[in-house]
Amino acid sequence: MYVPPAFREDDLAALHGTIREARLATLVTATSEGLAATPLPLFLVPGEGPHGTLYGHLARANPQWKLPPAGEAMAVFMGPDAYVSPSWYASKREHGKVVPTWNYVAVHAYGPAEFFEDAERLLEVVTRLTEQREAGRAEPWAVSDAPYAFIRAQLRGIVGLRLPIARLEGKRKMSQNRSAEDRAGVAAGLLASEQAADRAAGALIPR
Numbered sequence: 001m002y003v004p005p006a007f008r009e010d011d012l013a014a015l016h017g018t019i020r021e022a023r024l025a026t027l028v029t030a031t032s033e034g035l036a037a038t039p040l041p042l043f044l045v046p047g048e049g050p051h052g053t054l055y056g057h058l059a060r061a062n063p064q065w066k067l068p069p070a071g072e073a074m075a076v077f078m079g080p081d082a083y084v085s086p087s088w089y090a091s092k093r094e095h096g097k098v099v100p101t102w103n104y105v106a107v108h109a110y111g112p113a114e115f116f117e118d119a120e121r122l123l124e125v126v127t128r129l130t131e132q133r134e135a136g137r138a139e140p141w142a143v144s145d146a147p148y149a150f151i152r153a154q155l156r157g158i159v160g161l162r163l164p165i166a167r168l169e170g171k172r173k174m175s176q177n178r179s180a181e182d183r184a185g186v187a188a189g190l191l192a193s194e195q196a197a198d199r200a201a202g203a204l205i206p207r
Contacts, residue, residue, distance in 0.1 A: 001108050001169050006177045009107075009170030016052060018107045018170070019044050022077040027056075027161065029074075029113055031067035038064050042075060042161075043128055051165035054109060055125050057158045065115040065159045073113035073163060079105030079172075082201035088189035090181035103174050103186070103201050111166040115159050122155045174204045183207065 009015060019025075019042075028037045042056040054075055058065050081104035092098045116122075127143045134140035143151060175183045183205050190202025 001106065001171060003169065003171045004177075007171050007173045009105075009172045011170075012051070012168075014172075015107050015168050015170045016044060016046055018079045018105055019052075019054075019077050019109065021079060022107075025054075025056075026076040027058075027064070027073060027113070027163075028076065029064060029067070029069040030071060031064075031069060033067055036064040036067060038062060040161075041129055041133070042163075043132055049164045051109075051168055053165060054111075054161070054163040055128065056161045057122065057125055057129075058115075058161060060157050060159050062159075065161070069113050072110045072166060075109040075163060077107040077109070079107070080197060080200040080204060081105070082190055082193075082195075082198045084175065084186055085189060088182075088185040089178070090185050091179065103205075104171075105174070105204070106171045108169040109163065109165045110168070111163045114162040114164075116162065117159055119152065119155050122158060122160045123151070125160050126155070126158075172204070174201070174206065176206055180207075 024039050025042045026037055026039050028035060038058055040056050040058060042054045044052050044054055046052040081102065084101045084103050086092055086098035086100055089098045130141070130143050134142070175186045178186070184207065187202050187205035187207065190198045190205070193199055193202070
């Protein structure tokens with residue numbers, strides 16, 4: 001990922017925060033048959049390894065897990081993003097030399113992809129993922145709510161993923177390269193949007 005110095009995010013806590021808040025990741029591997037990519041939810045175990053470890057699962061029918069990866073796998077996590085109109089810049093009124101851009105937060109996690117089929121480990125993964133996504137609901141669903149035999153049968157249809165993070169790349173492109181006046185205009189424009197995604201990005205503009 002191309003990361004100009006102004007947009008580089010190196011703080012581990014911030015990187016982990018983006019990973020946790022992402023609704024869906026994309027697992028990318030290079031194989032002898034070309035690139036393979038799968039959208040999937042992942043959860044982070046921050047204390048497992050120097051940068052943390054990711055866990056998730058794929059459908060057993062998905063050929064990605066059967067193709068040996070060449071080198072590291074990459075998990076892509078996207079945070080808030082939004083289109084930035086040049087009409088929001090104070091500098092537009094001064095000289096007009098402005099163009100549109102896109103603000104966004106992204107984290108790329110690299111490491112060896114390890115796939116596993118052990119039923120107990122798979123049960124732990126789906127339980128953790130479920131607890132994470134059901135947290136906060138008035139009546140959270142639990143894996144144990146379903147019949148035991150049914151869950152065991154479902155586990156035979158998936159394969160687990162463990163990805164110990166060897167390195168992280170983070171980018172927070174939120175108009176840091178613009179003047180304070182331009183940043184204020186972008187923040188005001190995004191925060192006034194009817195779209196929640198725009199407002200989430202607007203809240204991240206440095207004041």
